[in-house]
Amino acid sequence: MLKIWSMKKEQQKAENSDGGGAGGGAAGGPKKKKVTAAQLRVQKDLSELSLGTTMRTEFPDPDNILSFILYIEPDEGMYKGGRFSFTFNITPNFPHEPPKVQCREKIYHPNIDLEGKVCLNILREDWKPVLNLNAVIVGLQFLFLEPNASDPLNKEAAEDLRSNREGFKRNVRSAMMGGSVRGEGFDRVAI
Amino acid sequence: MPSGQVYPSSEPARWKYLDRIRTRAGPFTVPELFNGETSAEAQEKMKVLVIGAGGLGCELLKNLALSGFKDIHVIDMDTIDISNLNRQFLFRQSDVGKFKAEVAAAFVEKRVKGVKITPHNCKIQDFDEDFYMQFQIVVCGLDSIEARRWINATLVNMVDDTVEDSYKPLIDGGTEGFKGQARVILPTITSCLECQLDMHAPRAAVPLCTLASIPRQPEHCIEWAHVIAWDKEKPFPQLDKDDPEHITWLYQKALLRAREFNISGITYSLTQGVVKNIIPAIAATNSVIAAACCNEALKIATSCAPYLGYPDNNYMMYSGNDSIYTYTFRHEKKDDCPVCGVSARELQVDPKWTLQELVDSFATRPEAQLKKPSIRAEGKTLYMQSPPSLEEQTRPNLEKTLAEELGLVDGQEIGVTDPAFATVSFKFKLKFT
Numbered sequence: 107m108l109k110i111w112s113m114k115k116e117q118q119k120a121e122n123s124d125g126g127g128a129g130g131g132a133a134g135g136p137k138k139k140k141v142t143a144a145q146l147r148v149q150k151d152l153s154e155l156s157l158g159t160t161m162r163t164e165f166p167d168p169d170n171i172l173s174f175i176l177y178i179e180p181d182e183g184m185y186k187g188g189r190f191s192f193t194f195n196i197t198p199n200f201p202h203e204p205p206k207v208q209c210r211e212k213i214y215h216p217n218i219d220l221e222g223k224v225c226l227n228i229l230r231e232d233w234k235p236v237l238n239l240n241a242v243i244v245g246l247q248f249l250f251l252e253p254n255a256s257d258p259l260n261k262e263a264a265e266d267l268r269s270n271r272e273g274f275k276r277n278v279r280s281a282m283m284g285g286s287v288r289g290e291g292f293d294r295v296a297i
Numbered sequence: 298m299p300s301g302q303v304y305p306s307s308e309p310a311r312w313k314y315l316d317r318i319r320t321r322a323g324p325f326t327v328p329e330l331f332n333g334e335t336s337a338e339a340q341e342k343m344k345v346l347v348i349g350a351g352g353l354g355c356e357l358l359k360n361l362a363l364s365g366f367k368d369i370h371v372i373d374m375d376t377i378d379i380s381n382l383n384r385q386f387l388f389r390q391s392d393v394g395k396f397k398a399e400v401a402a403a404f405v406e407k408r409v410k411g412v413k414i415t416p417h418n419c420k421i422q423d424f425d426e427d428f429y430m431q432f433q434i435v436v437c438g439l440d441s442i443e444a445r446r447w448i449n450a451t452l453v454n455m456v457d458d459t460v461e462d463s464y465k466p467l468i469d470g471g472t473e474g475f476k477g478q479a480r481v482i483l484p485t486i487t488s489c490l491e492c493q494l495d496m497h498a499p500r501a502a503v504p505l506c507t508l509a510s511i512p513r514q515p516e517h518c519i520e521w522a523h524v525i526a527w528d529k530e531k532p533f534p535q536l537d538k539d540d541p542e543h544i545t546w547l548y549q550k551a552l553l554r555a556r557e558f559n560i561s562g563i564t565y566s567l568t569q570g571v572v573k574n575i576i577p578a579i580a581a582t583n584s585v586i587a588a589a590c591c592n593e594a595l596k597i598a599t600s601c602a603p604y605l606g607y608p609d610n611n612y613m614m615y616s617g618n619d620s621i622y623t624y625t626f627r628h629e630k631k632d633d634c635p636v637c638g639v640s641a642r643e644l645q646v647d648p649k650w651t652l653q654e655l656v657d658s659f660a661t662r663p664e665a666q667l668k669k670p671s672i673r674a675e676g677k678t679l680y681m682q683s684p685p686s687l688e689e690q691t692r693p694n695l696e697k698t699l700a701e702e703l704g705l706v707d708g709q710e711i712g713v714t715d716p717a718f719a720t721v722s723f724k725f726k727l728k729f730t
Contacts, residue, residue, distance in 0.1 A: 113483070113486055113607050113608075114458070114464065114485070114486055117486060117607075140450065140451075140454050140675060140710050141673065141674070141675050141710050141711065141712035141724055142450065142675060143446060143450060143491050143635040143636050144446075145673065145675065145712065146635045146673075146712045146714070146722050146724070147635055147722075149671060149673050149681075149712055149714050149722065150714040150722045152671075152681060152683065152684060152687065153671040153681060153682060153683050153714045153715070153716055154683075154716055155683060155684050157684055157685070162684070162685065162686055163684045163685075163686045163687065164686055165686060165687050165690060168678045168681075168687060168690040168691055169676060169677050169678050171673070171678060171681075171687075198443055199442060199443055199446075201494075202442055202494055202497060202499065203499070217506070219509065219525070220529075221525075221528050221529055223505060223524070223525065223528070224505075225504065225505040225506040225509070227504065230502045230504060230505055231501075231502040231503065231504050233499060233502075234495075234499070235494055235495050236495075257504065257506040258506055258509065258510050259505060259506050259509050259510075261509070261510055264510075
C-alpha cells in the first residue's frame with residue numbers, strides 16, 4: 107500500500123531543517139469556494155500592470171476581472187492625439203490560452219482590421235504561458251508607435267504605409283477625425 | 298459476438314497470474330512497503346475513480362477491471378457519437394446517443410464478473426470534495442486542459458496534513474495523435490498539473506496576417522473563413538461547430554478563398570477538422586498510455602513494484618510520431634505554482650473588522666508581511682491596489698466589514714498578491730475569531 111503519508115512527513119522534515127517549515131494543520135469542516143489558478147494569475151498580472159500615463163483600464167464589473175477595457179492614448183507617433191479602446195476577454199484556460207483582444211473602434215491601421223482584429227504575434231502564434239498581460243499591453247502600445255507594413259491585416263493601409271509614408275500619415279489623421287479613406291468610413295477617435 | 302459467455306462466471310483462474318505479482322515479492326518489490334499477504338485484499342477494497350469514458354477511459358476501465366480492482370467509479374458527461382466507435386470499443390452502434398459512462402460501466406461489469414462499476418453521467422464539477430474524498434486513486438483520461446486543471450486543483454486543495462486519507466494520487470493519461478503521456482501526481486508532494494502546464498503544447502496557430510493576406514495551405518483558407526469571414530458576415534448569430542449548416546457555410550467560404558489563391562484540397566471534413574481542432578485519435582496510442590496508467594494504479598495499490606512519483610521520475614512521455622521514443626523524467630515542483638506552491642494558510646480575523654483593518658494587518662502579521670496587498674475571493678474583488686480604475690472601484694469596500702457587509706464567511710479562501718512578491722501569490726483561509 108502506498109506510503110504517501112510517510113513521504114510527506116519526510117519531505118516536511120527536510121524542509122524544516124533548512125528553515126522553511128510548513129504551516130500548521132489546515133482547519134477541518136466544510137470547504138468553501140476556492141480561488142482558481144486562472145483567477146489568481148490574472149489578479150497577479152493586474153496588480154503588476156504598468157499603464158503609465160498613456161493607458162487606463164475600465165472594468166464593467168469589478169468582480170469579474172476576466173473581462174475589461176483598455177484605453178490607449180499614444181503621446182507620440184502617427185497616432186498621437188487618438189484614444190483607442192480594446193476589449194480584453196480572458197478564458198478559464200488562461201495562461202494556457204492567450205487573452206482575446208479586440209479593438210472596439212473601426213480604425214485605419216495596417217495591423218488591425220476593420221472588425222477590430224489585431225495582428226500581434228503574442229496574441230496568437232507566439233503566446234506562451236510565461237507571458238503576461240503587461241507584455242500584451244506593451245505590444246498593443248507598440249503597434250501605435252510602429253505600425254508594421256510587413257504583417258498586414260488591413261492590406262490597403264499596409265500598402266499605403268509601404269509606398270507613401272507621408273500619404274499614410276495624412277490618411278491616419280483623417281481617419282482619426284472620423285473621415286474616410288478610399289471610400290471606407292472610420293470612427294472618430296481623436297480627443 | 299455475444300459478450301459475457303466467453304469465460305465462466307466464477308473464475309479464480311483468471312486472477313492466477315495477477316496473484317503471482319500481487320502476492321509474491323520479486324526483484325522490484327520494495328521490502329518495507331510490500332506485504333504479499335494483504336496486498337490483494339487491500340487492492341480489492343480500494344475505490345478507484347476513472348474520469349472520462351472516451352478513448353482512454355474505455356481502455357482504462359477494461360484494464361483496471363482486469364488488474365484486480367473491484368470497486369470502480371466512472372464520470373463522463375458525454376453521450377456516444379458514431380465517430381467514437383472505431384476506438385471506444387465498449388460501445389456499439391445501438392449505443393449511439395446513450396451516456397458513455399453508463400454503457401461502458403455496464404459492458405465491463407458484464408464481461409468481468411465480480412467487479413462493480415458505478416457510472417456518473419455528469420460533469421466532474423458537479424461533485425464536491427466529499428465525493429472525491431471516498432476514493433483512494435484517481436485516474437484521468439481527459440481531453441480537456443480545463444477539466445484537468447479543475448480536478449488537479451481540487452485534489453491538491455483537499456490535502457489536509459492531519460488526515461492521511463486526504464492524499465489522493467492522481468494518475469493522468471493524455472494522447473494526441475501518435476503522442477501521449479502518463480504521469481503520477483502526489484498532491485502537494487510532487488509537481489502538479491498546474492506546475493506542468495507548460496508541457497501541453499499550445500495549439501499551433503498561424504499568424505492572423507498570413508490568413509488575411511497570403512494563405513498558402515487549405516487550412517489557412519479554412520481558418521480565414523472561421524476567424525475573419527465569419528465575424529465579418531455573421532451568417533448566424535453564434536457559431537455552433539456541431540451544426541452542419543454552419544460548417545457548410547465555412548466550407549463554401551473557404552472554397553471560394555482557396556480558388557482565389559489557387560489552393561486545392563479543401564473538403565468538408567477538412568473544414569470540420571480544422572474548425573473543431575480535431576487531431577485524429579490513434580487507438581493504439583490510447584492503449585499504450587492507458588496501459589501505462591493502469592500499471593501505475595496497480596503498483597500504487599499493491600506496492601508490487603516502484604511507481605512513477607516521489608522522489609524520482611513522475612512523467613513518462615511517449616512519442617510514436619517518428620518511430621518509437623519514450624522518455625521518463627522527474628518534473629520539478631514549482632515553488633510559485635498557484636495551485637500547489639501555496640497552500641492556503643489559516644488567517645485569524647475578526648469578522649467585525651473592516652477590509653481596511655484586514656489590509657493593514659497583512660503588513661504587520663509575521664505570516665504575511667505584505668505591504669501592498671490586493672485581495673480577491675473567488676467571484677468577488679475585494680480590494681485591488683492596481684490598476685487605478687479597479688482601485689477606485691474597490692476602494693469603497695475598505696470601509697465595509699468582512700462578514701456582514703462583504704459577505705465573507707468562516708473558512709472562505711482569499712487570494713492575495715503583492716508587487717513585492719513578483720512571482721508568488723498567496724492564499725489564505727479566513728478563520729473567524
